[in-house]
């Protein structure tokens with residue numbers, strides 16, 4: 001990505017942070033696998049502000065009721081809301097899921113075929129759907145076919161801002177570029193999962209647990225400094 005400057009020192013710092021959080025949380029990407037691509041896309045939408053356990057519970061109910069995009073596109077909002085109730089923000093997520101399903105059905109998009117396309121093309125098609133966007137497209141490609149990228153979610157943004165790696169106005173593509181330039185392709189899925197876990201358990205949004213943080217000494221935002 002042009003226009004983003006990254007010093008060797010910054011690369012080394014990012015790499016050190018990522019290695020440390022992977023070691024701390026040892027995430028298991030296999031736990032996130034869902035075979036059917038449409039269901040995988042729904043699970044990613046449900047995962048926003050929801051624990052993995054509640055996503056699983058919601059997906060069990062959703063899969064039992066809806067076999068694919070066509071069924072969701074023609075279902076009532078209430079039945080979708082009811083199916084995904086174990087997930088947080090289910091009222092808001094149901095119309096989004098229905099909107100995405102409607103576009104997939106109307107445009108006759110074959111998600112299996114999208115998954116066989118090169119990354120830029122697959123990402124372009126997915127991001128063109130209202131309600132998907134580049135981050136959701138990236139997370140989908142990462143889990144559904146092991147694309148070796150490093151999508152940035154709100155937890156990762158917050159952690160990177162506090163650690164002085166992301167600027168206040170840093171955008172998605174720029175921070176993704178910084179992390180991908182510093183983390184080897186084979187480690188990126190682990191890095192994504194571990195950084196989210198770090199943001200959920202240690203560097204939480206309100207009152208970060210700095211006393212338990214391994215980056216206390218180097219963090220410009222630590223409340224103990």
Ligand code: SF4
Nearest residue numbers: 203208210213219222
């Ligand atoms: S020291 Fe505190 S603010 Fe900094 S990364 Fe750790 S938990 Fe977050």
